[in-house]
Amino acid sequence: MIGNSGLVITGAVHLDSDKDGSISFIGSTAYLNKWESSKVTAAVIQEKLVQDNLPGDGRAFVVVKNADLAMAKILELFTPDAIIFNEAINRSAVISETAKIGQNAKIGANCYIGNEVQIGANTTIYPNSTILDNAIIGDHTIIKSGTVISERCVIGDSCIIHTNVNIGTDGFGYRPSDDGRSIVKIPHIGNVEIGNHVEIGSGTCIDRGKFDATIIGHGTKIDNLVQIGHNCKIGMSTLIAGCTGISGSVTIGNGVTIAGHVSIKDHINIGDGVTIGGKSGVINDIAAGQTVLGFPAMEVKKTLRKWAVLNRLIKTGNN
């Protein structure tokens, strides 16, 4: 720590904030340049950026190896309380007599909890959520408002399911009618099984399997407005960013990173540790460890070379 060690810090802010008694972070030279004119009194600062800089009169630097990481931990200290449930189980919630509600579970106003549903201990269901028959929700899980967990689906422990999420919609599968003149729905009798420590963003849809389960592995984090088709098997600690669409029967490994607006064709296999760049369209299997980009998605260097070739072609006489 450099500078005034007697400061009382009551919040975390950006450098351009004018809130008194706050701390911010300096993770790059650009941020360092803003420091002098900033009204913020303290900052965590990346070690290599300190050099000869002093925080200035009455201000302080907390010198750290990784400013991003330090700030993430500071935010944990300043996290405000979650919403308050004035009754643990709101009297307006409609709960089947055959549902089992765990100890210290909270159920918000106007929820519906169906027949034979199991809600784990210390789990919180926000107002206006719907949990349909025979669904099972683990312990310490949070289900936010407007979300629907459809019949027979299983959610693990310590998950966060954000607002208006759709778990267990029927897969998009049809067959021609016997007379070949129309399309007939194929029943989807499977379910969705979600591991522990999974987070699922608002509006996201995960379809139920045709016969068995669509699976989301432990620790996987899925952003808003993502579509995951029937029968997908997604590994552990995988990240899937917003607006991505994954067709049916796709298999995705562990530790995969999928950026936003990616599309993945049905029945594709994606190995462990793969990275898929934003807006890519994946139509071939991807081996473990690869980084791909573009449509059709291929090794990132190849796609960047294509982009460069096209830029050159429009500059030459060839147009």
Add this chain to the structure above:
Amino acid sequence: MIGNSGLVITGAVHLDSDKDGSISFIGSTAYLNKWESSKVTAAVIQEKLVQDNLPGDGRAFVVVKNADLAMAKILELFTPDAIIFNEAINRSAVISETAKIGQNAKIGANCYIGNEVQIGANTTIYPNSTILDNAIIGDHTIIKSGTVISERCVIGDSCIIHTNVNIGTDGFGYRPSDDGRSIVKIPHIGNVEIGNHVEIGSGTCIDRGKFDATIIGHGTKIDNLVQIGHNCKIGMSTLIAGCTGISGSVTIGNGVTIAGHVSIKDHINIGDGVTIGGKSGVINDIAAGQTVLGFPAMEVKKTLRKWAVLNRLIKTGNN
């Protein structure tokens, strides 16, 4: 049938399942190769794959012309019961006195049914759904939880509208203000009219027309997270896969197949029987029967040739 005809089958599973007394399907050599080590006792199998193969001790093959189709029909046999409504009309639902509710209709907990709404016979409204004033829902239709049918919209018979669907949002139309300094909303006084046997996936949005109706034809199936703009006219038995966005005033024929993450520009006409490949961007009309791909979408062969040309260019000295 080949093999043990005395088996009792109680479920349908994938070949890698270990559930006793189940049936699976063998539609390709890859699946056939898994059969010997599989614990499943019976399988429907594509005729041409049988040849010399026998199911093995105590196991059975049901030989069929189309294993996919046969399995779809088997799933119909094993479809579990839908959710159970403990009261036909849940006492927590708020239903306007001027709404007309058909015979044997079921209305779940915490639904809202507005003024002058009509709900058909044998129609089921899942918990936490909202049907606003003057909407009309046909017979034998299912509306799942969290879905909102906005005022004056019309849904046909035998439809399935999945969770958190949005029918009848105002179209995205604005005009400059008279002083040219801001944007003013154009009222959308039309509605949405959905035919019979239509299925609509979770989170999907269908906007109301500016003056008249946005129309979805009989038998059309729409996947999750699809956006359909104001004044679109979509034909019969058309399939639209997930994450597709269709701008305003697009006309789409009958028997069209649109894959996932497709974008269609406003005022485009798409003929009957067209197929649009995944992630395509359609900016020109498409004549009946064509198959298109890419952005800009064009005849699939042309797009594949472009992809091949680019692959060649980055391999040659031209980069």
Add this chain to the structure above:
Amino acid sequence: MIGNSGLVITGAVHLDSDKDGSISFIGSTAYLNKWESSKVTAAVIQEKLVQDNLPGDGRAFVVVKNADLAMAKILELFTPDAIIFNEAINRSAVISETAKIGQNAKIGANCYIGNEVQIGANTTIYPNSTILDNAIIGDHTIIKSGTVISERCVIGDSCIIHTNVNIGTDGFGYRPSDDGRSIVKIPHIGNVEIGNHVEIGSGTCIDRGKFDATIIGHGTKIDNLVQIGHNCKIGMSTLIAGCTGISGSVTIGNGVTIAGHVSIKDHINIGDGVTIGGKSGVINDIAAGQTVLGFPAMEVKKTLRKWAVLNRLIKTGNN
């Protein structure tokens, strides 16, 4: 006005409608060609299209400088009543004792209004909406069914928030765990602040900031199924069409037009008055006033030239 000035007009329709006593609009030669066979009795018509044309027996033209604009204003006259709230505050709504509800506010059936929430005067909350603790909603604002305004978020005056919208979901931010073996959620302690006269489409998600606010400026209009990441700052009178995904920490100016299915990388800056064509992928900053297209998005002329070059390459021997 040309023709029969004694007509009584009771609705606005398309030229192919057969509703008596209605008015339509003629903004192009294509529409003019439909006029003679149309059953519609009156039309607003673009000045330059009139020339020698007469409306015909008993019919009328209203000649205007801008038929689109005139029609938008006519629609305002024919806008039907909004839904009727039979009780201003429905008795089934669950409203915290510490919430402050403004004069003439309406709250629909089965809503939840959390602790310390403030709802402005003349604001309408449709049935089955959820407003969580400490959120603030301005005056004359409409919040439609299924929408969730999460804790501490702020919505301005005269906004329209359509159905199943998600305001204030946690941003998609994680850090490696201390042992490097899993991913840990970064708390998002900021909120979302939405200006006045903002409209937000169905299913759209706006994430809360990490420390401070995600901001949407006055008069900005956002379509359905749009994703806006944490810490974005979006200016005034900007239009964002459906299915667009905007990553975290993006800054967007005033009067920007973003078409459908656009993707924008994190930390990008987009100047005032920019236009971004449909399905573009923006990976570089865009200076004020530019029009861009494609992936990677660049000056629209350059992208069109690339498309032309590729079309030429597949026609020559080069394939």
